[in-house]
Amino acid sequence: MISTYQQLLQEATLTHKQLSRKTQMIGSLRLIVAVVLLGAIYFAFSAQRWIIDLVILLLLVLFLYLVSLHKKTNLLRQIAQAKIILNEKEIAFLEKNEFFTADGKEFQDDSHPYSYDLDIFGSHSLYQYINRTHTFLGRQVLADHFLNPKTDDITTLQKAIEELSQEKHLRWRQEFMATTSQIEDTQDFYQQMEQWAKEQEHTFPRALPPLLWGLSFLAILSVIVGYGWEQELFQILFKSLIVVNLLVFFSFVGKMQKSKLGFENTYRLLHAFQRSITQIEQASGLGSSRFVSLQKQLSAEQSSASKSISRLSRLLDDLDSVGNILVSIPLNIFTFYHLHAYRKLLDWKRTHAQHITPWLTVIAEMEVLHSFATFAYNNPTFAYPSLNDQQLISFEGLGHPLIPAKDRIDNSISFAPHRFVILTGSNMSGKSTFLRALGVNMLLASMGLPVCAQKATIHPMPLLVSMRLSDSLSDGKSYFFAEINRLRSIMETLAQAPCFVLLDELLRGTNSQDKQSGTFKIIEKMVLLKAIGVIATHDLEVCALSEKYPEVLQNKCFESQIVDGELYFDYTLKEGICQNKNATFLMEKMGII
Incomplete structure (x- = not known):
């Protein structure tokens, strides 16, 4: 590789x-x-x-x-x-x-069901690990895949990613992404483009083009004849035509300036888009339904998207000099160059304006597919999960994709329908990392990506996580209140449909008795709502609930050991309840107590 x-x-x-x-x-x-x-x-x-x-x-x-x-x-x-x-x-x-530069921190949302808890965005995040997009729209579309996985298209995406990640397509992918790297777009560009596409333009009178050609012919003729014969009549005609032609030209200058989209060098940006679109249109050897669908979106009745965008680029290039009087006045006195370009631009807009955003979105979607294919190519040991409709979830050799393979300890876990795991373990034993590994791989599977596991099967379902909440001084909300709100949101979502839930050490900051009582009731509510997932806790008393609900709850743990006066972790998931503690030992070793 x-x-x-x-x-x-x-x-x-x-x-x-x-x-x-x-x-x-x-x-x-x-x-x-x-x-x-x-x-x-x-x-x-x-x-x-x-x-x-x-x-x-x-x-x-x-x-x-x-x-x-x-x-x-x-x-x-x-x-x-x-x-x-x-x-x-x-x-x-x-x-x-x-990691690559763009980390997607602008998409971070503390209130999202899982993205903040699982470190999806930000420095050294999953988004930054996978992202290979260059355009503004590409970054947005990629973020949307993380925030709103297309679970109905998992199989379609898997096939597209598996095909595109093959080494024989690597050169084409790099050619495409090198081309998109030349696109210097901004959010303002897309907003302005959409606004321009929706605006009703001035109607160009049908009788005007022949009139313009006639005035141009007379202006040129008067120069030729007047230059050759020096007749006063033709000189008067020429001067009169200059006045008339300039009046006609200046009556359209404002409308032409507006049609330039308010961007300098917009035509150059569109030309860069056109080159990327051409590569998608001309790509061969890619037959996945997802890719074929993207190619079809670039086909219009009259012409291809690349030709249409190229024509728009040329027309805007033609209009670019309309504000330069040293160029525009001579050109339009004799040829009405800019007016003819403006008329063609209006014709283009009536035919193609509604296609601009979908065409540019195809480039963004292709960038996302490239990002996904690169992720799959760079991780050949990852497995594409199989899907089932029995609410079965199973991972063999599960690990966190952001942890290098040489440092990663993989574990296996499976969930039958409506099964919930109570996970215990001492400090630093690996509980939180395991929960994040579960959550991240469930998300990857929902996005059609291979997962960091030897083998996996999943039933697509919403992902709900409460692991790393934050307080907000500006909103006057405490950490505890944020956690309560998150739990309420989880329960409301669970009441509507089965979900995969990950909870880490609930009700922190509450007194021990109140915390234990609350945790008991939350787990019982999870049982009632038939949730699937894991709750990690330090409270070993909670594990007794598995005796009350043996068909639903199961206990698993991570252990630590003290060997020759040193604390040792094997980060291996085990059956049962955690037996060892390490907080007092660590404080004694560090001289705190």
């Missing part, structure tokens, strides 16, 4: 060097042609020979070709540079456990 990334890094580095040399060579050649062109123009004024005029024309064509070639080569060089960065990051990720 690492060797593959290293090979791709070497290929990208070599390509980048070759393209850099080519870009420099084209740039130098372009400069030489420009100097020769200027010299030819100088001699043309003095020599007045047709051969020099021909040379000027050929040099001008060559110069424009070199400008275009330099632009294309430089883009390829940037893509190669993006691949270098991408492979360097993947190697550092696998060798040094260095």
